[in-house]
Amino acid sequence: MNSFLHNLRLSANTLGKLQVFLFAMAFILVTPLKGQLSTSFDISSIFELGALLTDDNDDGFPNHINAALILSSQPSQTEIRAASEISLRLGFETMAMDLPIGRVAEPGEIAIFIGERSLAENSINISGSGLNSLESGQGYIEVREVLGNRQILLVAKDDEGLMRAARVFAGVLPHSETLSTTKLDQINTDIQKVLTEAGVSEAATKLTTVVTKKDRIGIHSITAQVEVNSNDINLSQTAIRELLVPDQETSKTSTKNNPLRYSGIDLVEVKIQDGTTLKIENQQSPPKLGPVPSRPGRSAKESMDLSNIYSSDGILGDSDNDLIPDRLDAMVISGQSGISLLPDLAGRIGLETTGITIPFVESATDLEEPSSLGTLVLVGTENSLANQLADSGKIDLSSLDTGEGLIQIVPKAFGGDHSAMVLTGSDQSGVDRAMEQVALIFPNLQERGKDRTTIEDVEGDLWRVLSGNSPAGQAAIGMYKLKQISEKLSAKQSSEVNVMMSVEKADPGLQDYVQK
Numbered sequence: 378m379n380s381f382l383h384n385l386r387l388s389a390n391t392l393g394k395l396q397v398f399l400f401a402m403a404f405i406l407v408t409p410l411k412g413q414l415s416t417s418f419d420i421s422s423i424f425e426l427g428a429l430l431t432d433d434n435d436d437g438f439p440n441h442i443n444a445a446l447i448l449s450s451q452p453s454q455t456e457i458r459a460a461s462e463i464s465l466r467l468g469f470e471t472m473a474m475d476l477p478i479g480r481v482a483e484p485g486e487i488a489i490f491i492g493e494r495s496l497a498e499n500s501i502n503i504s505g506s507g508l509n510s511l512e513s514g515q516g517y518i519e520v521r522e523v524l525g526n527r528q529i530l531l532v533a534k535d536d537e538g539l540m541r542a543a544r545v546f547a548g549v550l551p552h553s554e555t556l557s558t559t560k561l562d563q564i565n566t567d568i569q570k571v572l573t574e575a576g577v578s579e580a581a582t583k584l585t586t587v588v589t590k591k592d593r594i595g596i597h598s599i600t601a602q603v604e605v606n607s608n609d610i611n612l613s614q615t616a617i618r619e620l621l622v623p624d625q626e627t628s629k630t631s632t633k634n635n636p637l638r639y640s641g642i643d644l645v646e647v648k649i650q651d652g653t654t655l656k657i658e659n660q661q662s663p664p665k666l667g668p669v670p671s672r673p674g675r676s677a678k679e680s681m682d683l684s685n686i687y688s689s690d691g692i693l694g695d696s697d698n699d700l701i702p703d704r705l706d707a708m709v710i711s712g713q714s715g716i717s718l719l720p721d722l723a724g725r726i727g728l729e730t731t732g733i734t735i736p737f738v739e740s741a742t743d744l745e746e747p748s749s750l751g752t753l754v755l756v757g758t759e760n761s762l763a764n765q766l767a768d769s770g771k772i773d774l775s776s777l778d779t780g781e782g783l784i785q786i787v788p789k790a791f792g793g794d795h796s797a798m799v800l801t802g803s804d805q806s807g808v809d810r811a812m813e814q815v816a817l818i819f820p821n822l823q824e825r826g827k828d829r830t831t832i833e834d835v836e837g838d839l840w841r842v843l844s845g846n847s848p849a850g851q852a853a854i855g856m857y858k859l860k861q862i863s864e865k866l867s868a869k870q871s872s873e874v875n876v877m878m879s880v881e882k883a884d885p886g887l888q889d890y891v892q893k
Contacts, residue, residue: 418527420520420584420599421551421562424470428527429487439471444487444529445479446720449494455536456492457716458738459543461709461723463489463531465737466547468727476817477721487527492539496532504586508532514591516542518550521585540736541589548594548735550587554641561599564645567636568601568617575616577609590643594735598644610651617647617655674706675751677794682786684820684832686798687729692752696732703732707752707798710741712760715801715808719756722800722816748793756800758808763801766790777803782811851880852887859891 423429430439444467446460464478482488490496496503504519511517516538519530531546533539553559565582572580586600605613620637637645638659645657674694681691687702689695694704705726711719719738727733741761747753755763767774771787782802790797800815802808818824820831842850855878866874880887 417581417583418520418522419565420518420587421560421565423487423520423529424551429467430471440473442467442471442474442478442724443485444489445482447482447488447490447495447499448480449492449498452492452494452717453536454711454713454716454740455539456495457719458711458740459531459539460491460720461738462540462543462547462735463491464720464723465727465733465735468724469730469733471728474724474728476724477718478724482526487529489529489531491531491543493532496530501528501530503530503532507586508534511538511588512591514538514541515597516540516545516589518542518546518587518589519585538589538591541591541594544594544735545587545589545596547737548733549596553596553639558641559639564599564601564637564639568603568647571616571620571636572603572605572609572613575612577605577613577616580605580609580613596642598646599642600646600648602648602650604650610649610653613649614653614655617649617657620657621655674704676706678706678752678796679788679794681752681788681796681798682832682836683784684836686786686815686819687726692726692754692798693730694732702730705730705732705734705737707754708736708750709738709754709756710744710747710760710762711738712741712755712757712763712801715758715805716756717805718809718812718816722756722812725816747797748791748795750795752795753790753797754800755797756808756812758801758804760801762791762797763799766797766799772799774801774803777807779803780806780810782807782809782814784811784815848880848882848884852878852883855880856891 418428426432426439429442429444431441431443432439433441446464448456448460452460467478468474479486490499490501493508503517504521507519508517511534513535514537516531516533519528521528521530529546531539531542533542549555551561553561561584564584568582569580581604583602584599585602587596588598589595590597603613620635637647637657639645643659645659647655647657649655674696678690678692685691687693689700689702689706692705692707693702694706695702696704709719709723723737741755741763744750744762747762747765753762755766763772763774766772766787771790772783772785774783777783780803783799785799787797787799789795800808800811802811820833821829822832822835823829838847841847842853845851845854859876859878862874862876878891
């Protein structure tokens with residue numbers, strides 16, 4: 378069937394804010410997770426059941442996001458983009474989620490504060506030197522519990538640093554480099570082992586902060602808080618100090634005889650409860666940075682339309698052809714305004730796939746060659762790429778009325794073979810309406826549900842009409858042919874003409890209509 382539904386215009390007055398429950402089941406064989414509560418709340422455990430994820434029906438699989446994204450009352454575009462990277466990861470980690478994602482933490486939920494202004498408005502201070510010690514381009518992530526309230530803080534001195542903090546959260550944690558490298562709970566295990574071998578009777582460790590690299594997505598330093606019995610403080614200090622100078626024979630090639638040194642992490646800080654901070658530097662030669670690989674799934678989506686955007690024919694991909702989307706084949710390009718609901722769209726996209734790619738969101742102002750980026754999702758207003766499409770006549774923004782939003786697939790958007798999806802509007806309410814439709818309702822038209830009308834239903838009905846495979850289609854074709862016959866006979870003298878029109882399950886009023 379050809380795809381021909383590419384454009385949908387929406388009115389902000391047709392739908393208010395609604396809460397929906399989205400469920401996506403991936404038919405894969407996995408071992409159910411055990412237990413509802415994580416043993417401790419720290420950087421290594423945030424994605425375990427009982428932390429950011431919960432299992433509300435006790436089947437061993439996460440089906441609820443136990444968190445809220447806390448932004449300032451007037452968040453910057455960078456803060457919203459950072460929240461969207463985080464939301465993508467949250468959606469990816471769960472089998473189901475409520476949308477829109479909460480912006481206020483309910484009792485028991487983890488509050489994820491994004492940006493300095495969010496902290497200031499909620500009277501939250503960063504531990505220790507925190508923000509003051511950051512360099513330009515570095516981001517800061519802190520996980521903590523205050524008076525029983527669990528919090529995650531993401532801040533930086535500049536926009537680049539905040540985006541790196543969000544992308545380390547979304548694409549690295551709880552690992553050292555990528556989601557396939559060493560898990561950070563190994564740091565807790567290694568500290569426990571060092572202290573136990575030194576004769577420390579009891580010790581508790583938590584990974585509390587991460588500082589990102591300043592020039593790329595990665596971990597520069599991670600801080601471990603260590604609590605021991607007061608009698609063991611000196612013994613603990615001595616045991617950790619012995620690790621400060623690595624074994625020279627292995628420091629360049631291995632971490633086997635150099636505990637607390639991990640590939641991808643430049644520095645591990647160990648803070649003992651008396652205030653002593655010991656810094657263990659990784660003296661391994663950093664890997665040589667080669668050319669940045671292209672994003673996966675760069676092939677053109679020739680069949681992409683509004684009915685299949687959450688499939689491998691749309692913005693997702695299926696690398697092993699098992700009919701389960703396992704790849705994110707599109708990048709979101711945001712405008713300078715109108716993107717307040719982008720975190721909800723990001724969460725929905727993450728929910729629909731078993732594989733994601735970070736970075737996920739870029740600003741339109743940072744791009745020069747859109748044709749080289751593959752499939753794009755252009756969101757918001759004041760979006761230079763969307764304006765390019767409007768200037769070339771590929772989308773029509775001038776006809777949008779107040780409160781109207783536009784959802785449109787544009788084939789071969791920027792001169793290449795790749796399509797683009799545009800989510801915009803005449804104003805903020807129009808963009809919000811378009812975002813709500815795609816994030817909360819698609820592929821349905823009004824309400825989600827197995828018995829509710831989908832865009833694919835509309836495509837099917839339209840195909841049947843145009844091909845004459847429905848009563849309405851047959852009647853329309855018959856009327857068209859009858860008109861042609863009448864025009865040919867109009868110049869001829871005829872006393873009587875017999876014409877038979879055959880229509881399957883004809884409407885009772887069709888005969889009267891034809892006779893008129």
